[in-house]
Amino acid sequence: MSAISREDVAHLARLAHIEMSGAELERMTGELDAIVDAIASVSEAAGDDVPATSHPIPLHNVMREDVVGATLTPEQALQNAPDAEDNRFKVPAILDGE
Amino acid sequence: MAAYTADLVDFDEALERYDPVLGFEVHVELNTRTKMFSDAPNAFGDVPNSNVTPVDLGLPGVLPVVNKTAVEYSIMLGLALNCQIAESCRFARKNYFYPDTPKNFQTSQYDEPIAHDGYLDIELADGEVFRVEIERAHMEEDAGKLTHMGGAAGRIQGADFSLVDYNRAGVPLVEIVTKPITGAGKRAPELAKAYVGAIREIVKALGISDARMERGNVRCDANVSLMPKGATKFGTRSETKNVNSLRAVEHAVRHEIQRHAAVLDSGEAIVQETRHWHEDTRTTTSGRPKSDADDYRYFPEPDLLPIVTNEAWIEEIRARLPEPPAERRKRLQADWGYSDAEFRDVVNAGLMDAIEETIAAGATPAVARKWWMGEISRLAKNADVEPTDLGATPATIIELDSLIQGKKINDKIARQVLEHVIAGEGTPGEIVEKRGLAVVNDDSALGEAIDAAMAEMPGVVEKIKGGKLQAVGALIGPVMKATRGQADAARVRELVLEKLGIEG
Amino acid sequence: MSEIIKLSATELAKKLRAGEVTAVEAVQAHLDRIAEIDGGDRGLNAFLHVNADEALAVAAEVDEIRAAGGTEAEALHPLAGVPIAIKDLIVTVGQPTTAASKMLEGWMSPYDATVIEKIRAARMPMLGKTNLDEFAMGSSTEHSAYGITRNPWDLGRIPGGSGGGSAAAVAGFEAPLALGTDTGGSIRQPGAVTGTVGVKPTYGGVSRYGAIAMASSLDQIGPVTRTVLDAAYLHELIGGHDPKDSTSLNEPVPALVDAAKQGLTGDLSGVRVGIVKELTGEGYQAGVQERFNESVEVLKAAGAEIVEVSCPNFKYALGAYYLIMPSEVSSNLAKFDGVRYGQRVLPEEGPLTIERVMGATRAAGFGDEVKRRIILGTYALSAGYYDAYYGSAQKVRTLIQRDFDAAFEQADVLVSPTSPNVAFEFGAKSDDPLAMYLNDVATIPANMAGIPGISVPGGLSEGLPVGIQFLAPAREDARLYRVGAALEKLLEDSWGGPLIDQAPELAAATTGGAA
Numbered sequence A: 001m002s003a004i005s006r007e008d009v010a011h012l013a014r015l016a017h018i019e020m021s022g023a024e025l026e027r028m029t030g031e032l033d034a035i036v037d038a039i040a041s042v043s044e045a046a047g048d049d050v051p052a053t054s055h056p057i058p059l060h061n062v063m064r065e066d067v068v069g070a071t072l073t074p075e076q077a078l079q080n081a082p083d084a085e086d087n088r089f090k091v092p093a094i095l096d097g098e
Numbered sequence B: 001m002a003a004y005t006a007d008l009v010d011f012d013e014a015l016e017r018y019d020p021v022l023g024f025e026v027h028v029e030l031n032t033r034t035k036m037f038s039d040a041p042n043a044f045g046d047v048p049n050s051n052v053t054p055v056d057l058g059l060p061g062v063l064p065v066v067n068k069t070a071v072e073y074s075i076m077l078g079l080a081l082n083c084q085i086a087e088s089c090r091f092a093r094k095n096y097f098y099p100d101t102p103k104n105f106q107t108s109q110y111d112e113p114i115a116h117d118g119y120l121d122i123e124l125a126d127g128e129v130f131r132v133e134i135e136r137a138h139m140e141e142d143a144g145k146l147t148h149m150g151g152a153a154g155r156i157q158g159a160d161f162s163l164v165d166y167n168r169a170g171v172p173l174v175e176i177v178t179k180p181i182t183g184a185g186k187r188a189p190e191l192a193k194a195y196v197g198a199i200r201e202i203v204k205a206l207g208i209s210d211a212r213m214e215r216g217n218v219r220c221d222a223n224v225s226l227m228p229k230g231a232t233k234f235g236t237r238s239e240t241k242n243v244n245s246l247r248a249v250e251h252a253v254r255h256e257i258q259r260h261a262a263v264l265d266s267g268e269a270i271v272q273e274t275r276h277w278h279e280d281t282r283t284t285t286s287g288r289p290k291s292d293a294d295d296y297r298y299f300p301e302p303d304l305l306p307i308v309t310n311e312a313w314i315e316e317i318r319a320r321l322p323e324p325p326a327e328r329r330k331r332l333q334a335d336w337g338y339s340d341a342e343f344r345d346v347v348n349a350g351l352m353d354a355i356e357e358t359i360a361a362g363a364t365p366a367v368a369r370k371w372w373m374g375e376i377s378r379l380a381k382n383a384d385v386e387p388t389d390l391g392a393t394p395a396t397i398i399e400l401d402s403l404i405q406g407k408k409i410n411d412k413i414a415r416q417v418l419e420h421v422i423a424g425e426g427t428p429g430e431i432v433e434k435r436g437l438a439v440v441n442d443d444s445a446l447g448e449a450i451d452a453a454m455a456e457m458p459g460v461v462e463k464i465k466g467g468k469l470q471a472v473g474a475l476i477g478p479v480m481k482a483t484r485g486q487a488d489a490a491r492v493r494e495l496v497l498e499k500l501g502i503e504g
Numbered sequence C: 001m002s003e004i005i006k007l008s009a010t011e012l013a014k015k016l017r018a019g020e021v022t023a024v025e026a027v028q029a030h031l032d033r034i035a036e037i038d039g040g041d042r043g044l045n046a047f048l049h050v051n052a053d054e055a056l057a058v059a060a061e062v063d064e065i066r067a068a069g070g071t072e073a074e075a076l077h078p079l080a081g082v083p084i085a086i087k088d089l090i091v092t093v094g095q096p097t098t099a100a101s102k103m104l105e106g107w108m109s110p111y112d113a114t115v116i117e118k119i120r121a122a123r124m125p126m127l128g129k130t131n132l133d134e135f136a137m138g139s140s141t142e143h144s145a146y147g148i149t150r151n152p153w154d155l156g157r158i159p160g161g162s163g164g165g166s167a168a169a170v171a172g173f174e175a176p177l178a179l180g181t182d183t184g185g186s187i188r189q190p191g192a193v194t195g196t197v198g199v200k201p202t203y204g205g206v207s208r209y210g211a212i213a214m215a216s217s218l219d220q221i222g223p224v225t226r227t228v229l230d231a232a233y234l235h236e237l238i239g240g241h242d243p244k245d246s247t248s249l250n251e252p253v254p255a256l257v258d259a260a261k262q263g264l265t266g267d268l269s270g271v272r273v274g275i276v277k278e279l280t281g282e283g284y285q286a287g288v289q290e291r292f293n294e295s296v297e298v299l300k301a302a303g304a305e306i307v308e309v310s311c312p313n314f315k316y317a318l319g320a321y322y323l324i325m326p327s328e329v330s331s332n333l334a335k336f337d338g339v340r341y342g343q344r345v346l347p348e349e350g351p352l353t354i355e356r357v358m359g360a361t362r363a364a365g366f367g368d369e370v371k372r373r374i375i376l377g378t379y380a381l382s383a384g385y386y387d388a389y390y391g392s393a394q395k396v397r398t399l400i401q402r403d404f405d406a407a408f409e410q411a412d413v414l415v416s417p418t419s420p421n422v423a424f425e426f427g428a429k430s431d432d433p434l435a436m437y438l439n440d441v442a443t444i445p446a447n448m449a450g451i452p453g454i455s456v457p458g459g460l461s462e463g464l465p466v467g468i469q470f471l472a473p474a475r476e477d478a479r480l481y482r483v484g485a486a487l488e489k490l491l492e493d494s495w496g497g498p499l500i501d502q503a504p505e506l507a508a509a510t511t512g513g514a515a
């Protein structure tokens, strides 16, 4: 069911925002294919009647009251920022300039 | 590319050949004290990045906790939209990278929204009612605010860099998604405006949002598609993002109908894409087309647990709901006995609440309407403020009216008194006292003025004696002049007839 | 080597209370040990950051309070003054937190994890931050951006992972206690291969707030110690409800210290111990299997009733784990993008857009194993594959829980080897991700079901430690402490002392050491 192609991995790398060289894509394709082969049987393990478990311990309605707590100062918020200006995080252009 | 043509087909012409199908996604920012998943203040306009906790910045190691009030507000809204409230619902992660999204996923709801399958009856100006079906209303969090710097002012295109403020990141949102709306025809733009207006009115009445569109408290994404008249299969739609005023919603829908028609007429296909609305030109431009990058990889949020409702909780919340705005309007019009036109004018002037309060304070519906829609509105217009911000209160109106009823002052004086009230000189009673504006009720003083007038105008007196009673009017002017306008015209008339021995 | 560092946390705490040792002496002894054996080419490299000044200051405060006496001294936590090492996946104010990734090099958290708040409130000096596989992804601590950590039993071998740093620090007497995190075995497997005790609490038993998330539905913080009783003390301290973690259990911490003390009597009459058929035999090294069989005999001799249970769906556990874990990883690690904190790397060529900066930052900031899991998780969640992969894996989770439910009807606790093999040599599996993943085959089911597990030393195979794992139903962590302490006591009686006493003496790191 797997047979993952290099194009698949290139697409996944784009979705995941990780730039990859051609060699890296090549290697990752082989590894991913092997891993997916090894775990593909999972898809046949359970029938339709088996419910999914997304939380190991089933709790519900865990909520907090609408009460304001302590905040960071702008200085604390920006203390680790790679770049900042005017109390705000600074990032390069979102769209390509040309 | 033809699909991006600026050519538009005349609106009426477009509607001759095509049926529009609409769909809306309206985002409502809730006015809770804190954010959806953190206890940072939910506040507008503060110093950038001051209303943030580690959770709102998506720092390593943080975890979200659901705001109970936001959940209850969402249930209120679901009930007001006649929705089913889910017995169990949960949060999901919508994964996409964008610098205003601190975790690079939005915590939202996907396959299990808190409210679903509702409707809203939308009344257009002429009374025609359209039912808009609601598919779902789900809870999610807002993103931060990006400011684009360099290049054209504030535009993302051509910007050199952007600045990010996460104060808004995590503000609770409810996203209301309609089912496809068919059958509106030519009234589609009007319906669009009325629908978004109705949502705004409801959330305001519920008290769960500040509902200020100019601040982005209510934001609308409008989906438009056309299908050839009589067809049943929907056409390809465009989604115009962030249309943020009622007028813009109407114009954007109208524009997209005209643009779609032009594209279809030319034989081209509509591209499924998002479009940006430009208020200045009243046009849309192409955003990015839907692509495989829109694979959001939704999955249940493992850091949050399901919300399970029960009847007692829902009924307790239902009990907090105010009367639905549309029903309230119907009830008030009937109670007050206004005509359709009168009532519509009141609503359009935004004076329904003020009039309701004034009547509740003891005024008759006619008096309340006379003052709010008349002199107060006129003065407000001159001062360029809202009538309710002018400084006149229900108490002012009630006092003015009782002064008139008690014949202390007449209508004309009352209008002057109102101006003094607005100038902050005191209550109407105090002003009448201070300024000596009380009507001259002293019959002897009045009698002197009448005698003087009759002496000056013997011809008029003769006419009255001859049975032309309306000639009394000619005497009232000089009497008023002599009393500096403080005479009661009706009393003047009585005294003249009395003096001449004529039965009034 | 100073006698102080050989003491268990419980013994050290007693001496601190009695005034026989000061907290400053205790901290200094451990700092000296770290200085001696942690650095250099052949050092353990268990620590990524040593927090000497703050640790000594906290110790001095404890000594002052004790010297002054009175109510404040009496109110001190039993572990006050006992030093502890912290896995560098847990955020701390005043010390960098890196998750052993270049991505977070030098990152200073503006907030403390909830467990760190508790450590501070108990006035336990923090010795520093310990090494791990990058973002806790690995079973060998070979995947750290800051170098490998060595196993004190054999410096040429792995200390397990991801919490190899915490396990090596405790096994090497650099710290009596440490905190770890366990997503698929990252506390228990390092415990097994370093001859130490490691506990993964019931999911929700310890707050995750401030533990950098790997896989949110699987992660738990837990104790890393040299004795079961020490683990019980530490677990009771860090456990309990935290309103900042929605998945935190809103119930009191069980009486774990009492349970451990009960176990130390060596009596297990009335306790039913289930051997999980699927977690023995094939795939387990012979020496590991032998030590396991002996341990079962010891339990039987202590009065336990031994039964065999079957968990047929465990064969899917590894596969399901390698779908759920990377899926959650792909989303949890999306926040590391060079915008708000951490490294920012600019693309070498082409247009400078934020999207490309994110891509370059993540390319340079993450190591291969992290990228592999992000890509695998992105795949498992992507349109068209969700149902087959992520959805199916969540169903397997249900099947595994049902297997456990059935097994716990027959047995009070389950037992298995912790790891199928003893510590392997560096590089032995690093080229083969699948071989590496098999290390966790016995530990993963507990994470999938949210139940607690403990690994205790079970003897040596070829001179290297073997771990014995016990599992208990959710919220029944106390059972682990009773059974674990009993096995520990009875085995130590047979060995004539703790297993760790058989570890080779470590020479000062700068002079080299055993190969």
Ligand SMILES: [Mg+2]
Residues within 6 Å of the ligand: B025, B175
């Ligand atoms: Mg939407």
Ligand SMILES: [Zn+2]
Residues within 6 Å of the ligand: B027, B140, B175
């Ligand atoms: Zn939305």
